Amino acid sequence: EEDERTERIEAALEELGDDVVILGHNYQRREIVEHADFVGDSYQLSKQAAAADAEYVVFGGVTFMAESADIITDDDQAVILPSMEASCPMAGMAEALQVDSAWAEITEAASDADIVPITYMNSYADLKAFCASQGGLVCTSSNAHRAFEYAFEKGDKVLFLPDKHLGENTAHRLGMADEIAEWDPWDPDGKDADEVAESDIILWDGYCQVHERFRVEHVDEIREEHPDANVVVHPECRREVVEAADVVGSTSTICETVAQADPDETWAIGTEIHLTNHLQRWHPEVTVLPLCGEACMDCNAMRQIDPNYLAWVLEELAEGREHNVIEVAPEEKELAEVALDRMLEI
Ligand code: 13P
Numbered sequence: 001e002e003d004e005r006t007e008r009i010e011a012a013l014e015e016l017g018d019d020v021v022i023l024g025h026n027y028q029r030r031e032i033v034e035h036a037d038f039v040g041d042s043y044q045l046s047k048q049a050a051a052a053d054a055e056y057v058v059f060g061g062v063t064f065m066a067e068s069a070d071i072i073t074d075d076d077q078a079v080i081l082p083s084m085e086a087s088c089p090m091a092g093m094a095e096a097l098q099v100d101s102a103w104a105e106i107t108e109a110a111s112d113a114d115i116v117p118i119t120y121m122n123s124y125a126d127l128k129a130f131c132a133s134q135g136g137l138v139c140t141s142s143n144a145h146r147a148f149e150y151a152f153e154k155g156d157k158v159l160f161l162p163d164k165h166l167g168e169n170t171a172h173r174l175g176m177a178d179e180i181a182e183w184d185p186w187d188p189d190g191k192d193a194d195e196v197a198e199s200d201i202i203l204w205d206g207y208c209q210v211h212e213r214f215r216v217e218h219v220d221e222i223r224e225e226h227p228d229a230n231v232v233v234h235p236e237c238r239r240e241v242v243e244a245a246d247v248v249g250s251t252s253t254i255c256e257t258v259a260q261a262d263p264d265e266t267w268a269i270g271t272e273i274h275l276t277n278h279l280q281r282w283h284p285e286v287t288v289l290p291l292c293g294e295a296c297m298d299c300n301a302m303r304q305i306d307p308n309y310l311a312w313v314l315e316e317l318a319e320g321r322e323h324n325v326i327e328v329a330p331e332e333k334e335l336a337e338v339a340l341d342r343m344l345e346i
């Protein structure tokens with residue numbers, strides 16, 4: 001079945017020629033990554049989208065990534081997501097309307113301060129637009145520290161959303177661990193106005209349900225079973241897990257870490273399982289282990305991009321029919337682009 005599908009994908013791609021480029025996130029399945037023109041982390045893929053001149057950008061990733069590609073590409077280019085079901089739950093944890101009303105409370109609590117909002121790339125376009133409207137910007141896991149530095153040049157406090165773990169890990173990296181206040185929009189007791197007034201960094205209470213499941217016990221177990229193992233984790237992991245690891249970084253940092261390892265080294269990977277599996281295939285000379293072998297480390301949103309859907313959208317494009325085009329509303333697009341451009345410039 002896979003051979004037949006591969007032939008269909010290749011035939012459609014031949015028909016489409018330079019009209020199509022396929023971008024694939026590191027968490028995509030092997031059958032998607034193998035057909036991608038570029039594979040990388042969220043930041044690298046946004047750069048590739050900006051540089052692409054193909055008429056169609058087919059995105060192996062999740063909705064917020066395809067939205068960002070639509071914002072960054074020209075108006076005559078179409079961004080296509082092979083499945084409309086591929087939505088990152090973390091992005092849904094900070095809805096623009098909800099943030100808008102929290103913003104009123106937060107700015108009132110810290111009325112003497114200039115607060116700069118930073119949203120992680122894992123958010124929808126309307127939230128990116130909101131951040132731009134308040135002088136803020138977007139960041140990814142590879143440049144969050146630089147986004148914080150930019151924000152502290154412009155203002156006194158940062159509101160970081162949606163991922164509290166990336167926010168906390170970035171605060172530690174910048175030596176600002178004592179400056180954190182948390183803002184839990186779902187808990188009436190989770191919003192302490194005094195804490196907000198006193199702290200430089202306010203963290204929205206969102207998280208990734210894949211990375212949050214890694215625990216320090218997983219690191220302890222792996223070190224016990226493989227005493228020579230090194231551990232690399234994504235900064236969406238809890239603070240304790242990051243502290244217990246040897247290296248922390250974006251999915252591209254994880255890839256580079258394994259690519260640069262000596263052949264006799266062992267690396268345990270604390271991120272989505274598909275990337276761990278790719279690293280095992282790409283670097284057979286290195287011993288690559290999942291930090292935790294449980295199936296829960298599979299991102300259900302990324303998994304929605306089924307290779308059969310890729311074959312379908314490409315065959316349809318080759319016949320002149322567009323499906324699953326991701327289009328950001330014009331009123332959000334302009335401002336969201338400002339927030340993304342600020343990131344691309346830092
Ligand atoms: P990267 O930006 O590191 O590729 O991460 C994206 C993501 O969704 C992690 O869960």
Ligand code: SF4
Nearest residue numbers: 088089090208210299
């Ligand atoms: Fe979202 Fe987590 Fe999946 Fe990344 S791994 S797309 S943050 S749910």
